[in-house]
Amino acid sequence: MVMASRRSLALGLLFGLLSCYASVVPSVASSDGFLQCLSAAMPKQLLYTKGSPSFTSVLASSIRNAKFSTPGTVRPLFIVTPTNASHVQAAVVCGRRHDVRVRVRSGGHDYEGLSYRSERREAFAVVDLANLRSVRVDREAATAWVDSGATLGELFYAISQASKQLAFPAGLCPTIGVGGHLSGGGFGMLLRKYGLAADNVLDATLVDANGELVDKQVMGPDVFWAIRGGGGGGSFGIVLSWKVKLVPVPPTVTLFTVLKSADEGAVRMLTRWQQVAPALPEDIFITVRLHKQVARFQSMYLGTCDALLPLMGSRFPELGVNRTHCKEMTWIQSVPYIYLGPTAAVEDILNRTTSSTPYSKATSDYVRQAIAEDVWAEIFARFAKPEDGLMIMDPYGAKMSSLPETATPFPHRGGVLYNIQYMNFWSAATDGSAQTRWLRDMYAFMEPHVSKNPRGAYVNYRDLDLGQNVVVGNVTSYQAGRVWGEKYYGGNFQRLAMTKAIADPTDYFRNEQSIPPFSE
Known part of the structure; x- marks a missing residue:
C-alpha cells in the first residue's frame, strides 16, 4: 500500500516540478495558469480544453442524463483524464494554486450531473477517472x-x-x-x-x-x-x-418475476409485500417496480427453486409464485439477466456505454410504517396518467437492521421497512414539465406516509430540490447544508461536517451538495 517514504518522494517530485512554473505563472489565479501547471505534470494528450476537438465527445462519454447535454448546461473549463495517481495529485495541487476547483467523475450516473456540470457559473475542471479502472x-x-x-x-x-x-x-x-x-x-x-x-x-x-x-x-x-x-x-x-x-454466494441462485395489475389485486399485494418482504430470511430479496398501474415483483433467492417455493408458499402465498416462475442460474448470470434482459450474455456487462440517455428526474423516500391499503389505491390512481413515472421499492431488514446508524454515514438502517425511488423520463421532443410535475406531486402526496424529522432520502438518488449549498465568505454554510444534509445522513451529518473541517477546512472540494465544514 501507500508507504510514507514513497508518498513523500512522489510529492517532493511533484511540487518540485510545479515550482518550476511558479516564477512564470502569474500570482493571480487563471485558467491559463492551471493548464500550464498541469501540462508540466502530465502528458498534454490527457488534458482537454473547450477548444480541443475531442472535448465534447469526452464530456459526453459518461453523461447519463440527456438534459445535461443541452447548451445551457454549465460545463467544465477542462477535462483531466489521469492514468496514474500523480496526475490526480497534480490536478488538485494545480487547482488549488490557480483557484480552479475539480469535480470527479467515475461513471457519470449522478442524477443531478454534479460530477461534470455546475448549477453556478464557476471555474472548474472535471477529473474523469475512466482510465483508472483496474x-x-x-x-x-x-x-x-x-x-x-x-x-x-x-x-x-x-x-x-x-x-x-x-x-x-x-x-x-x-x-x-x-x-x-x-x-x-x-x-x-x-x-x-x-x-x-x-x-x-x-x-x-x-x-x-x-x-x-x-x-x-x-x-x-x-x-x-x-x-x-x-x-x-x-x-x-x-x-x-x-x-x-x-x-x-451459492452455485445456484433463483430469480422470479411476477406481474400484478390493479385488476389482479396489485394494491392488496403491495400492502402485504411491505410487511412481508422486510421480515423474510436474509437470503431472499423481493423488489417491486410500479408503472402504468402494474406492479412488477422481482426477486433473487440465494438457493434453488426447490428451496424457494416452500418459503414463498408459507410466507407470501398471495403472490402465487410457482415453479414456472423460477429461473435458476449462477450469480454472475443474474447480473445481466436482471438489468439487461433474459437474452443478455455475461460479457454484455462490460459494455461501458448505454443505448440511450433519456432526460430524467428522480428523488427518494424511506418508509418506516406500513402504508394503508386505501392509500395504495390512491397511489395506483396516480399511475393512470400518461405522464406517470416509476416507483421502485427495495426492502430492508435482515443485515440492514443489524448495523447501527453510525456504522457508516448512511443512517437508514434499523426500523426502515423499505426505500422508494421515484423516477420519470422524457425525450427531447417535450420540455418535461408534465413529467417533472407528476414526480413532484407524487412526492408531495407521499409526505404523510414516509419517514419524518427528517424526511429521509438516499444520496445516490441525488435531488437538488431537497436543498443546495450556500457559500458564505468562500466557505459553504453549515446551516444551509443541514437542509438537505440531514435528509441524506440524519444524525451523521454533523460528524461529516466536523470531519470536513479537519480534512478540507478551506472547502476546496465542493459542489451544490457537498459536505460543508463545521467546527464547534
Whole structure:
C-alpha cells in the first residue's frame, strides 16, 4: 500500500516540478495558469480544453442524463483524464494554486450531473477517472482492489473470472462507476444478506485536499468513515481505489418475476409485500417496480427453486409464485439477466456505454410504517396518467437492521421497512414539465406516509430540490447544508461536517451538495 517514504518522494517530485512554473505563472489565479501547471505534470494528450476537438465527445462519454447535454448546461473549463495517481495529485495541487476547483467523475450516473456540470457559473475542471479502472481479485483472501473508474459490470466480471462462488453486494446497473457508488453507500439485490457496498470496504487510497496520496491508516478513522457513504468523491478528496470484501454466494441462485395489475389485486399485494418482504430470511430479496398501474415483483433467492417455493408458499402465498416462475442460474448470470434482459450474455456487462440517455428526474423516500391499503389505491390512481413515472421499492431488514446508524454515514438502517425511488423520463421532443410535475406531486402526496424529522432520502438518488449549498465568505454554510444534509445522513451529518473541517477546512472540494465544514 501507500508507504510514507514513497508518498513523500512522489510529492517532493511533484511540487518540485510545479515550482518550476511558479516564477512564470502569474500570482493571480487563471485558467491559463492551471493548464500550464498541469501540462508540466502530465502528458498534454490527457488534458482537454473547450477548444480541443475531442472535448465534447469526452464530456459526453459518461453523461447519463440527456438534459445535461443541452447548451445551457454549465460545463467544465477542462477535462483531466489521469492514468496514474500523480496526475490526480497534480490536478488538485494545480487547482488549488490557480483557484480552479475539480469535480470527479467515475461513471457519470449522478442524477443531478454534479460530477461534470455546475448549477453556478464557476471555474472548474472535471477529473474523469475512466482510465483508472483496474480490478485485482485475491480469491484466497476473498478481497479485491478496484479502481474508482471501473464500472460495477467490470468489477462483477473480474470477480466471476476468479471464482463462481464469490460476489460483491452492489447495484444492478453495470455501467455505474465504482467510485460514486461506494462513496454514497451502494446497494443491490444482496442488500439484505450483506448490507451496503460501503459496509464491505476494507481500505481505500485517497488524494486529499493537500494533494497527498493516503491510505486508511494515514487518512485516519474519521475520513475513512466519511468516504464510505458520505459522498467522498465530492467532499473529502478523490478516492482512487477501494479494497473490498467479497462475499460467498451459492452455485445456484433463483430469480422470479411476477406481474400484478390493479385488476389482479396489485394494491392488496403491495400492502402485504411491505410487511412481508422486510421480515423474510436474509437470503431472499423481493423488489417491486410500479408503472402504468402494474406492479412488477422481482426477486433473487440465494438457493434453488426447490428451496424457494416452500418459503414463498408459507410466507407470501398471495403472490402465487410457482415453479414456472423460477429461473435458476449462477450469480454472475443474474447480473445481466436482471438489468439487461433474459437474452443478455455475461460479457454484455462490460459494455461501458448505454443505448440511450433519456432526460430524467428522480428523488427518494424511506418508509418506516406500513402504508394503508386505501392509500395504495390512491397511489395506483396516480399511475393512470400518461405522464406517470416509476416507483421502485427495495426492502430492508435482515443485515440492514443489524448495523447501527453510525456504522457508516448512511443512517437508514434499523426500523426502515423499505426505500422508494421515484423516477420519470422524457425525450427531447417535450420540455418535461408534465413529467417533472407528476414526480413532484407524487412526492408531495407521499409526505404523510414516509419517514419524518427528517424526511429521509438516499444520496445516490441525488435531488437538488431537497436543498443546495450556500457559500458564505468562500466557505459553504453549515446551516444551509443541514437542509438537505440531514435528509441524506440524519444524525451523521454533523460528524461529516466536523470531519470536513479537519480534512478540507478551506472547502476546496465542493459542489451544490457537498459536505460543508463545521467546527464547534
